[in-house]
Amino acid sequence: MKSKALINLLSDGDVHSGEFLAAQLGVSRTAVWKQIRRAMDEGVKIETIRGRGYQLLSSVDLLDREAILAAVDNGYHSALSLVVLDEVDSTNAEVLRQVADGVSGVPVAIADCQTAGRGRRGRVWSSPRGQNLYLSIGLTFHGGFSVLDGLSLVLGVAVANALETLGASDIGLKWPNDIFLPSGKLGGILIELQGELQEGVVQVIAGIGINVHMAEAEEVDQPWSSLGNASPGINWSRNAIAGNIITAVLDAAHQFSENGFRDFHAPWQRRDIFAGMPLEARNGELHGTGEGIDEAGNYLLRTEQGIVPVRAGEISLRVVQ
Numbered sequence: 001m002k003s004k005a006l007i008n009l010l011s012d013g014d015v016h017s018g019e020f021l022a023a024q025l026g027v028s029r030t031a032v033w034k035q036i037r038r039a040m041d042e043g044v045k046i047e048t049i050r051g052r053g054y055q056l057l058s059s060v061d062l063l064d065r066e067a068i069l070a071a072v073d074n075g076y077h078s079a080l081s082l083v084v085l086d087e088v089d090s091t092n093a094e095v096l097r098q099v100a101d102g103v104s105g106v107p108v109a110i111a112d113c114q115t116a117g118r119g120r121r122g123r124v125w126s127s128p129r130g131q132n133l134y135l136s137i138g139l140t141f142h143g144g145f146s147v148l149d150g151l152s153l154v155l156g157v158a159v160a161n162a163l164e165t166l167g168a169s170d171i172g173l174k175w176p177n178d179i180f181l182p183s184g185k186l187g188g189i190l191i192e193l194q195g196e197l198q199e200g201v202v203q204v205i206a207g208i209g210i211n212v213h214m215a216e217a218e219e220v221d222q223p224w225s226s227l228g229n230a231s232p233g234i235n236w237s238r239n240a241i242a243g244n245i246i247t248a249v250l251d252a253a254h255q256f257s258e259n260g261f262r263d264f265h266a267p268w269q270r271r272d273i274f275a276g277m278p279l280e281a282r283n284g285e286l287h288g289t290g291e292g293i294d295e296a297g298n299y300l301l302r303t304e305q306g307i308v309p310v311r312a313g314e315i316s317l318r319v320v321q
Contacts, residue, residue: 003039004086004112006032010046010056017053042129061130061213061238063112071243076250081105087129089116091136092192092207099138099194099203106250107138110242131214132226133238135245136207139253144200145193150261150297152177155189155206157267158252162244163210167234168227172273175299175317179210180273181230184223186211208245212236261297268293278320281310287320 009024010016018029025032036054040046045058065084069077081103088094093116094109113129141147159179160171172180179187187210194203211226213236227236255263269275274290279301281288288301288308298309299317310317 003035003042003044004062006035007039007044007056007060007062010054011060011062013056015049015052015055020053044130061236063110063242064239067237067239068110068242068246071240071247073247073250076106076247079106079250080108080246082108082110085109085111087111087113087115090114090207091134092190092205095136095138095205096192096194099205103138108135108246109137110135128214132212133208133210133241133245135209135242136205137246137249139204139206139249141202141204141253141257142200143202145202147257147260148193148202148204150264150293151204151256152189152191153268153293153297154252154256154261154264155191155208155249157264157271158248159187159189159208159210159245160271161252161267162248163227163241165244165248166236166240168231170230171271173268173271174273175293176297181225183225183230186225186227186230206249208249210241210245212238212241262295265293265295268297274299274317274319279317280320281317286310290317 005025009021018032021032022029036046047055047057049055063084065082088111091109091111095107098107111134114134153176156173156177156179160173163171170182174180177189178185190207192205194205211224213228214226269292272292275292277290279288279290280286286301286308288303291300291302291307293299294309298311301308301310
């Protein structure tokens, strides 16, 4: 028995006896108690009421494959190979395993928890259980690596569009691959290239992490936010967010394949959180003011020597304090 099945039974908020829960799950009352303790250790608030049973006090937002698919545009259902996992090392690694195993269709992996989540440049990505969305999708592009310029920006626009459709506001984009709210970082995108499957055919794995319900994160060393913190009046569903993001990413990937980056230039520019800010790059060797992006997705700095483009693979931009 998994704690997810137990929490499903408790999700109505009523008090349920250990005997009832054991009968529903086909296990002993001792096993129920062990699962109650496990869920509580994972941060789920459950009250033990003497002589009556157990009551779930915290709200839960369980991942459900069918609910995710219901939120995906119908036109993509037959093309998806979607797996929803309780726990995984990283969703990017899971998609890579699916690709290596010869998966048919577009591989998508979503997990409730990551034990080895990764961010850009090998940084650890905080991945607590039950609170956020950890999603990876495999995308295939034709034309070789040269056609991928600006892809991380394209996916940033796609994710922003999906979140805004669900009611989020003030979504900003930080070059090259972070998603922001005014109060801090909301999420990020990690793109990994897997080489050419055959002449001119490139496999890309795009990992997307979004803070949904996270209320505290002591290990995170930068300002951050979550959808729940920023917009508490909205009933945020990880299933709905996942389905909308999958649709938006696949729509954007198709448009990018057909038209290149030009369709995404203005939408990204409107959300640029660096615009007009004093910035530094190349470990402090380059200083200037944020001027947005060029037609290839490079970031532009206005310096004393003129406009200088910054490529995503070279350096990071930082706001001068």
